[in-house]
Amino acid sequence: MSIHSTLETNIYVKESSIHGTGLFTSVFIPEGSKIMFITGEVISEDECVRREEEGNVYIFWNEINYIDTSGTDKIKFINHDCDHNCDVTDGSEDHLVLIASKNISAGEELTIDYGYEEIYDYCNCNLCSAQVA
Numbered sequence: 001m002s003i004h005s006t007l008e009t010n011i012y013v014k015e016s017s018i019h020g021t022g023l024f025t026s027v028f029i030p031e032g033s034k035i036m037f038i039t040g041e042v043i044s045e046d047e048c049v050r051r052e053e054e055g056n057v058y059i060f061w062n063e064i065n066y067i068d069t070s071g072t073d074k075i076k077f078i079n080h081d082c083d084h085n086c087d088v089t090d091g092s093e094d095h096l097v098l099i100a101s102k103n104i105s106a107g108e109e110l111t112i113d114y115g116y117e118e119i120y121d122y123c124n125c126n127l128c129s130a131q132v133a
Contacts, residue, residue, distance in 0.1 A: 008036040011074055011110065018079040022109045029104040035086065038096040040069035060088065062096050081111035088112055 007029060016022030029035060038060055048059050048066040058070040069076045087101045104110065
């Protein structure tokens with residue numbers, strides 16, 4: 001089953017100044033809007049560990065299941081930023097929801113806080129760069 005919100009059709013992938021490729025919006029997104037559903041292959045914890053050891057960094061956890069988004073066209077490209085403009089919230093057993101945590105302008109990159117300690121060692125977002133300087 002394919003789950004889509006009306007905003008997902010306005011989300012596109014392109015080169016990012018943050019890291020590699022990122023997700024961007026072609027329209028203004030008001031704070032609190034559902035942007036897209038995060039779907040993928042539902043896997044076990046053991047399979048998640050195995051895939052992460054192989055370098056898969058596209059796995060989300062919804063407190064019930066692990067969702068591998070490596071086969072998706074968009075959500076796997078969302079980048080980390082400590083000053084993120086999106087949050088990931090619970091959906092159901094097989095998906096999560098990407099929500100705007102602040103107003104997002106057309107052309108702006110969509111970002112989340114990955115929320116694991118190791119990311120902050122490598123983060124070069126404006127907040128982390130300002131703290132190092």
